[in-house]
Amino acid sequence: MDIIRSLDAMQQYSLGAKKRGLRIGFVPTMGCLHEGHLSLVKLARARSDVVVLSIFVNPIQFLPGEDFARYPRPVERDEALCRETGVDIVFYPDEATMYSVDHSVYVEETRLSGGLCGSSRPGHFRGVTTIVAKLFNLVLPDVAVFGQKDVQQSRIIQRMVRDLNYPIDIILGPIVREVDGLALSSRNRYLSASERQDSVCLYHSLRRAEKMVKDGERSVAQIRAAMVSAISLSKSARIDYIEFVNDRTLQPVTVVEEPVLLALAVKIGATRLIDNVVLKLT
Amino acid sequence: MDIIRSLDAMQQYSLGAKKRGLRIGFVPTMGCLHEGHLSLVKLARARSDVVVLSIFVNPIQFLPGEDFARYPRPVERDEALCRETGVDIVFYPDEATMYSVDHSVYVEETRLSGGLCGSSRPGHFRGVTTIVAKLFNLVLPDVAVFGQKDVQQSRIIQRMVRDLNYPIDIILGPIVREVDGLALSSRNRYLSASERQDSVCLYHSLRRAEKMVKDGERSVAQIRAAMVSAISLSKSARIDYIEFVNDRTLQPVTVVEEPVLLALAVKIGATRLIDNVVLKLT
16 A cells, blocks of 8 residues: 555546556545445455555534534545555545645536535535545546545535546445444544433434334425424434425425435534435335 | 547547557647648657547637637648648547536646636636546547647646646647738637737737836836737727736736746637736746
8 A cells, every 4th residue: 555645646547557557446535434435445446456545534514613624634544544555546635735825726616515514514514515626636536436425515516526427437435334224424422421411312312213204204394303202202402404306406395306415414513414314215 | 641520439539549558649629720730740649659630610619609609610621731730530520429418527626726717717727627628538648738728727727637637748839920920820810900900919018018117117017018008009999908927826916027928819890819927037
């Protein structure tokens, strides 16, 4: 496993690999890796000759007051996990090189970015699309893998690849969960023991919704009300949003009709967690 | 010379060429080619194995009321010129394929785009950076050539390549002029005979400024005043802007100090023309 820090070295490596006919698989991350990330590496591995995993805590996707400074950066553990999982290149672009003092070019998605997490995190997705565009141009992957957990991000990246014509296949990896259902996230480590217990309310509310849909309920209002009351059982939980949206347009719906995505964000104490499910009607 | 219309065919061609170790040179145009464009093809030719010239009148860089619909599209003449000049591929992406009905991703430059032409054409440069980003991802060039005539555009594209890390060398070709000094432009054909005579006022005013600087004048106000009176001799001329800006930041200056760019836009009748010079102090 090699470690690359220079942007130019990364790009030269990839240009060389492509010339040799190698397929490059790419997993962009902010580090603090968990089984969710590693499942994406495996998906990349199966579709490419070389797997590049980038670790970069991207400042421009954090809002003022968010956890940029304290976002965990367990470098040695991350590298060990990469080695075990068969990553070929860990790419650590450094912040100073990534953003010039007069950086002024951004990639912006204008239709899918407003709702869901975009409402409470304005500017977040502009930071995401910009960094992913940059990483795509540095790593030059044939295939890039993103997690379904960050569902709005994954839809926006798919749109970016389509609209800007990147020659890249986007693969989505399913959500990986703890035994009790909590979706894996680097931010789960912020939770205290009691918050950790409460955090399962996101999953439970999603399961409740799935069950209601399976039993024939189609009213978003009814299902949302049941989810709210399920979540309210957890003392430390404060709902940011529970949204039912068309899975292609991400526009809110009032009646459950495929394709429908149910996504939610809940603050457990000071930690904001997200989760989602694509509802199946049959 | 080959003609490619399909986005996918273009991208596959380029991926194949890169795998074979060929360097791709790229000249993006809106067609209606003239010697200015052809000089860019020659610059591309000298630096690459394959030269791709794209012809696409990009709707999103035109404002309502501008000349999108009547922009000249002399297809056969363009193709003959490409053939004569040694273009290998003419790429005609069609509008319907380039922009999906729900297209929603744009590339935006936020510091260099506000002044100069950006003031009178808000949104224009967002259209330019977006189409160029798309074309870069479709043609995958090693080197791309732009004209110094569209100087603000060229500075913005250089910034985009830097900030989004495109693995592309940007080359700028000098302004090509008619014998009397008028900068070549596809829009010159809109001029009536008398407007054509008046149109030389842009060049004359630039020469006047250069002479004043050579003679020691450093006051932007003084030089601008002389340019305004030079242009006012042409009946059909109406000044849009005459700006002296730092050539790196494109911010206005009041005293001529290197690096300084002098750029102007003048309407000759209904036709808006632009020209510029980088002032040399010694």
